[in-house]
Amino acid sequence: MSQIELPKAYNPADFEDRLYQFWQDNDLFAPRGDGEPFVVAIPPPNVTGVLHMGHGLNNSLQDALIRYWRMKGRPTLWVPGTDHAGIATQQVVENQLRKEGKSRHDLGRSAFVDRTWKVKEEHHRIISQQLRKIGASLDWKRERFTMDEGLNRAVRQVFVTLYERGLIYKGRYLVNWDPEAQTAISDDEVEYKEVQGTLYHIRYPFADGSGFVELATTRPETLLGDVAVAVHPTDQRYSGLIGKLLKLPIADREVPLLADPFVDKDFGTGAVKITPAHDPDDFEMGRRHNLQQINILNPDGTLGPNVPARYFGLTAKVAREKIVAELTELGLFVDAVPHKHQVGHAQRSGSIVEPYLSEQWFVRMKPLAEKAMHALKTDQIRFYPKRYESTYTTWMEGIRDWCISRQLWWGHQIPVWTCDSCGHLHVEMEAPTTCEHCSASKLTQDEDVLDTWFSSWLWPFSTLGWPEKTLDFEKFYPTTAVVTAYDIIFFWVARMVMAGMEFTGKAPFRDIYMTPLVRDAKGRKMSKSLGNGIDPLEVVEEFGADALKFTMVYLSSQGQDINLDKDGFKLGSKFANKVWNASRYLLMNIPEQGVLPPDQLTKNGADLWIESRLNAAIRAVDSAMLAYRYNDMGHTVYEFFWNDFCDWYIESTKLELYSEQPSRRRQAASKLVHLLEESLRLMHPFLSFITEEIYQKLPGHALSLVIAPYPVAHPDRDHPEAEAAFGALQNLVAGIRRVRSEFAIDPARDIEVVVSVEKNFVHASFLRENRDLLAQFSGSERLRFSEGEQKPAGAVTIVNRGSESWVLVRDVVDLPKELIKLAKSIERSKDYISSVERKLSNQAFVNSAPAEVVDGERNKLVEAQGTLTRLEAYQHELSELA
């Protein structure tokens, strides 16, 4: 029969690239057809680097989703794109320059930006290549970049609109300052880490020489910016002293002692120094008391203006030591005690964040957050898993204004122009040529750029053409789902909902699936510094893209992080290998007279059983998809294909496949081909390349699996009775196999088995009809059914529900061993029976449990008692022998 050959070894590298090219050449990733679209905008990777395993996971999961819905027939679109990643990308270029001994200022803004574009191009090329390698079915014609012309327009439009709505303002505030990147960053870009610091106790003398106030601080160097000392108004220790002046050492200023209820009486000495320009709390307190703000830092974090000359240019660390030394000399230093506290670090550069006074642009977030909360309350968005709702809500409730200006060159320059003559502000889409106020023609654009997230938060609609009313926007917005890691809820997900609600009046997507995080085998976060990351491309090279995707799907449960080393991908690779080999086997048995159409197939018990199992698998995948339960999808197809289809169904057909009669061979082979074809469609979202490669070899195949219909569960293929009957057959076979294994009977040796079935056992006739199958599976050509005969002496007895089987292995029976095992089985059986009996004799159970549960227990009891009877008879017989 052998007609079609597949290479003996599964080698994904042989066909993956070719197939991806084929898919692209035929434009199969473009949305097609009518109906409700299914749309996902890719979380745009940063053009700073290359893809890491987080992308591997995330894009594998999206691809499975996209391919499934595409096969389901919905117009399906997955929009590709990348993010310019302001600080990160600028840093890459600055690091390059540093190696060349230059700074960005040596190049100048425009040359620097040009150079950054080149870095962008290079990384972009790699990233898009990588996404193709892992098989991501993105519609590349629609690819976008956060700084392409269309998105620039969207960004400007949003800035101008927010400004006009009074939601953007400029102001001089204390912001988080990254002294390394020398830019402001938002609150969300600050990561607090616990650091072992020191609490310094120091004294400030009263100006009139009447003693001193002792206070505690972790940052003595900020003394140079102090403008007051505060205590709690009801603090007895300081009553009567409020309002007196203190002489600030070193800085030689006089500062007042104030009362403010914010101060905690129980911390330190109950007195706190106030540095409004360098501490958020002090900033607030300074405003309440109308205090001066004295900035003492340069943009690079060294001490700068407003400090004594000997402190100029010192780093905070050095200045701190110097201050402590000077205070000691002055006799004002009391003590230094170890103190753990939280210190903010910049997410990107890792440097310690300085609260820093500067003029920045902010977005007023409360009104936006309210709309975004409304979207959740009205079920316009749904989180999977649901518990992330509270993360979202909590953040929205505590929202603070968003500092959006960055002192960088790489990014969207702020669309604000100031008139050189009169200082009038113009917030416009395009550069104005004359001042609307004084008609002067010289205007200067704000030098700063916008936070990267100010373009990312528009992603679901800006990529579809907004603010233009494009066909894509009309048809594909709002999108359906966003798939991303949970650590990005604040930065991206929440803000996208805000932007969607504010600018389009709609939530930008309905479903929010939070992926797990990939960690290393020890559960640590993968990071460059630890060197424990896994390169998804290496996984593709070693195991194939299908192995990558299948493993990721199989291991992604609801919200549980995945611990994995590279060997973990063997899971997917072994499964793909299994699919390969089973398919190879079936392909070499394609009937030479051609595959029979489904309506000419005659179905036996095993056929009905596998059909029913397939139906169940399809339903399980369908419901798992709706709930984003990836691991369920993976387990379902794995178990269906491997356990049901390969281990039982294919094995069951061998009898037919090797039959003397060509018609029987053709029947069996045809059924197998149809089932294989349907299985390939079932598995295509999870094993895209291998299923396509095999599908392309099937007789009568269509253009591609990518656009083939996903299998549908047909009620007329449900056969619960066939499933139960086949289950009984499987149990019987397992029993015989166990005996074979336990008695170490050579698999090649034919044994004699006699099966005695209870007359009224529901599956009695099924078992009899499938004698040949039982014989085949149990390796017993001579297997027969007893016709009222007695059990032959010395046979091993296998007790099943509704039957017992006698295996004639007189010579090899190890009586003592067999008796021990039997005793164990009997004990277990008795325990079980008594537990069921207890249940059934409990009136409360019988009365309150549902009838079907009670009936189920009754049936179990009857069966178990039958089983026990047979076990005991066997035991009796064995003891006679012994």
Add this chain to the structure above:
RNA sequence: GGACGAGUAGCUCAGUUGGUUAGAGCGCCGCCUUUACACGGCGGAUGUCCGGGGUUCGAAUCCCUGCUCGUUCACCA
């Protein structure tokens, strides 16, 4: 300090509304190179479902409590 999550087989973890004699993958043990697959087949062993209470006819599953880990948010100098 708050919130959330986790604690189930040697390891990594499933276990959806309470009702299975508690499962998977890997690992381990035994047999088998049976004409698709040794990345295989067949069989096997291993669990006070973290501890303690409670609700219920019935709890790995619900409630309370304790312990241990993790994540995240938080202005305490």
